[in-house]
Amino acid sequence: MKLPSLREIGNEAKLLLIGIPVLIWTLVPIYHMFLFAISPKEDAFSGKLWPAHPTLNNFKIVFYQEHYFLRDFWIQFFNSVVIALSAGALTLVIATAAAFSISRLRVPGGRWVMNLALFTYFIPAAFLAVPMYRTMGNYGLLNNHWSLILAMVTIASPYAIWVLKQASDKLPVELDEAATMDGATTLQLFRLVYVPLMMPSLVAIGTYAILLAWNEYLYAFLLLSKDTEITLPVALGNFLAADDSPWELLMTTGFIYALPPAAIYYAFKRYMVGGLTAGAVKS
């Protein structure tokens, strides 16, 4: 075995000198949250880097809703799930149909619609929030889950359509021609040729929309206000309003809330990296 040369050791040390600060920087806020989640109340405020008596009691309090702030935890969790899944499904249906129409059927004006969608994608969502809030009020949808679902669909679908259009432009035209020759109707073409071929991009876009809706705070707190209607992030934000907030329970709830999207992200990383980041910036 060859011993590493002095230069190789120096290189490795330089890399570690970058890697260790990066690791600390990345993990500190998340570790701090985790630390609070497993600390009893007394330990949580002691400033120690590991609690003297780690416990899962906080999770029990959250799951059994044993605190005033957490009395609607499960219904809020459920609201988050329903809204994220509905927004994901609806975005997927609308965007797939639109991308098929623009890219494969080459509907007149399709390019124009694509540009309008892109325009929406680039308007910061926080700027659209104020008029969206008023609009939902005018439609009578405030405090209704549909308002948040539709707002999320509005925000997610432009990017979804764009990514799906890019992906479907790469499918050869001959496929459609061959299927049409064999007597396939447009709907059969969509169902039997297009959707199966687009599956990886569809998974990526579905995941993207679900994560977007699950993570949304601003729209959720504007559009929903009743304790039994709000989603988890709004409930977390409401903790802040009180002076005597139970921070260890807030961090526990936040930790539980952060787990599903992280798990989904890592489970679908393959699709996310290929389907999304490559499309995000085309140079």
Next chain:
Amino acid sequence: MAITLSGDHAIPSRPLSARLTTPQVWGVLLLAPYLLVFLAFVVYPVGYGLWLARHPASYVALYHDPIFARAAVNTLIFLLVGINVKMAIALFLSGFFAQQRSWIKWLSVLFILPWAVPSIPTILSVRFMLNPEWGVINQLIFKFTAEDGPNWLNDPTVALGMAIGVHIWKSLPFWTLILLTGRLAISHDLYEAAEVDGASWSQKFRYITWPSMQTLYVTCTLLSMIWTLGDFNSVYLLTGGGPADLTHVLATLGIRYLRLDQLSLAMASIVCALPFVLPLVYFMMKRLSR
């Protein structure tokens, strides 16, 4: 496709339904759901918002509101410092993550966490770390120096700096990943040839890496500008715009006016940002719709 399209434009005088072929009827039908969403939740709100912002009096009121001026300056600082620091670090780290080491592979998996987890719990976690009495940072400062640490979020400059830090923490992984993709696309032969010619590290960066990445870097910077302008969470959840409304940015200011029931001011403040946003949007659209 060519056969089905041949009827298009052929007889323009007949009604639209007769001119469209069956696939095109389907095309319109399949596009309709998105168009409906677009009309109901983009066109109508934007039009309504612009209509609400039509009074010149709103702009005069904004002009005289010191909080608006402060928010405009804060937004500029947030953009200038936040984006340049973030993109410079991302460019540097993309070179680090391009190294072939198994431990760097593992580190990159962890590195993506801030992007993968929702921002609310992590920002609140940082907020509590910075708490002057019970936060872990000041506890550690007290332990080692026996002196009280600063009241982090009570000083507008420090608080804004912390909000920028949170913003960088959250979005750095995404941009590093994008720039890494760009870096990995550069042919390895170029670096090998440079190695043979005895090029230094900085020469390799200057003559190989940067020329092939500068377009991507500029695109990323512009896109990041648009998204950073709309970053509501980093400021709102960390400082809430405080102390004394001195750390607002345009994204949070609109919501502040909304909560104070000054809707026309909320819309007017957003309209004021449009001259900066629209050129960026136009540029990005040109880039992406090619």
